[in-house]
Amino acid sequence: MSTPRGHTRAVPGHRRSLEADLGCSPLRERNLHNHNLGPIGYDGKLAQWEREDSHLTAQGIPNPWDEFSAGRPRNWLRGRSELHESEGTASIRWKNESTKEMSKVIKDKLEAA
Numbered sequence: 001m002s003t004p005r006g007h008t009r010a011v012p013g014h015r016r017s018l019e020a021d022l023g024c025s026p027l028r029e030r031n032l033h034n035h036n037l038g039p040i041g042y043d044g045k046l047a048q049w050e051r052e053d054s055h056l057t058a059q060g061i062p063n064p065w066d067e068f069s070a071g072r073p074r075n076w077l078r079g080r081s082e083l084h085e086s087e088g089t090a091s092i093r094w095k096n097e098s099t100k101e102m103s104k105v106i107k108d109k110l111e112a113a
Helices: 015-030 038-059 072-078 097-112
Strands: 081-086 089-094
Touching (some): 089 097
16 A cells, blocks of 8 residues: 655554654644544434434434534534433433533524524
């Protein structure tokens, strides 16, 4: 497998790989809102989220995502949370507290608009 000109492949245990890993650590630490999109990204998750929404509608369960208007902010939040369904109700489980706080900021801005 070739690499683009000027790039090297990371080799476990190789000094240059270790330096590259250490160099990324400060940037990695700045990311407060980890996503759970996986390799399928937003495109793949959109189909999954549509199925979840359809399932909730078919079951007559209120969708907690209806509090957020459709679009980028809602998709961004969905990529950092999970929909949990239990005993005829659905709730959002946030991956971390900072994303939950950001959801409140987004909701407030949507209501103010």
